[in-house]
Amino acid sequence: MAAGHAHPLFVHGHSPVHRLAPEAKLAAAFAFVAVVAVTPADRLWVFAAHAGLLVAVVVVARLRPLFVLKRAVVVLPFIAFIVLIPFVASGERTEILGLSVSAEGLAAARTILIRSLIGVTVSIILAATTELPAIMRGLNRLKVPSLLTTIAMFMLRYLETLTAELGRMRTAMTARAYDPRWLWQAKPIAQSAGTLFIRSYERSERVHNAMLARGFTGQMPASRHPTATPREWLAALALPVAALVALLIGVVVS
Known part of the structure; x- marks a missing residue:
């Protein structure tokens, strides 16, 4: 952030x-x-x-x-x-x-x-x-509700994080000589999606706890710009x- x-x-x-x-x-x-x-x-x-x-x-x-x-x-x-x-x-x-x-x-x-x-x-x-x-x-500063901007900020940031995580999982599968591309190979893709969901959920919990430990109250700190x-x-x-x-x-x- x-x-x-x-x-x-x-x-x-x-x-x-x-x-x-x-x-x-x-x-x-x-x-x-x-x-x-x-x-x-x-x-x-x-x-x-x-x-x-x-x-x-x-x-x-x-x-x-x-x-x-x-x-x-x-x-x-x-x-x-x-x-x-x-x-x-x-x-x-x-x-x-x-x-x-x-x-x-x-x-x-x-x-x-x-x-x-x-x-x-x-x-x-x-x-x-x-x-x-x-x-x-x-x-x-244009008076858009801070709740909306905070949600949007987290959403965009975590989309990039999940994309990077998915890329690492894809690289790991390819390194093990497995690269599913066809419909009948949907099972490992579904398993990877489930693993990605669990990892993202666990990461979100860790990040939330870390933010709370640093005094996060639901709003991003005021900017000094x-x-x-x-x-x-x-x-x-x-x-x-x-x-x-x-x-x-x-x-x-x-």
């Missing part, structure tokens, strides 16, 4: 985005996504402006474009669902490549895809420039403000 603990998506750096206070970045990310969510579906150039703003943030944060693109593949399962919308939606029909699809469904699928990609990119940038403890600290300055708030909120300006221009021009 050390303050310097970093999650796998974090990219160490010293860019202006990295140096911003976490609460300012979180508020800016939520506000930006909210603006994108209320952008009318037919204002494609406004969505293009939103995407351009994110590209500028990626450049300022000194993140590699390939890094962002690789992490964005998380939306691929949703794309498989979105592809079905034009075929099952009602309304006026049109033809694309010889296939009859709903014009309204096609527009809805396009909008969902654009918003999903923008939202995922925002989360990637936030995770890449902010360590996990800093994110939780920022949520606390400095809060966001007015300059940091202005720098962070410049992103959603610019997105809002683009949206208002798009509404007025129509």
Whole structure:
């Protein structure tokens, strides 16, 4: 639980985005996504402006474009669902490549895809420039209930611990020339899962007792990190403000 603990998506750096206070970045990310969510579906150039703003943030944060693109593949399962919308939606029909699809469904699928990609990119940038403890600290400063942030902190930390434990068990099985891959080899996999559950439960008890011995009362200790300055708030909120300006221009021009 050390303050310097970093999650796998974090990219160490010293860019202006990295140096911003976490609460300012979180508020800016939520506000930006909210603006994108209320952008009318037919204002494609406004969505293009939103995407351009994110590209500028990626450049300022000194993140590699390939890094962002690789992490964005998380939306691929949703794309498989979105592809079905034009075929099952009602309304006026049109033809694309010889296939009859709903014009309204096609527009809805396009909008969902654009918003999903923008939202995922925002989360990637936030995770890449902010360590996990800093994110939780920022949520606390934004008045998110401390119980929720404490649970989230423990959950994420123990997911990494369980993943490492599972990796060690997998290595031990492979070192003993046993590498189950097929359905009829499910029994040893199930046994390993049971062993992993028992180990994780025992470890959680040991960690809880250790925390109680150190005076843990159900809340994480208060942070001594400095809060966001007015300059940091202005720098962070410049992103959603610019997105809002683009949206208002798009509404007025129509």
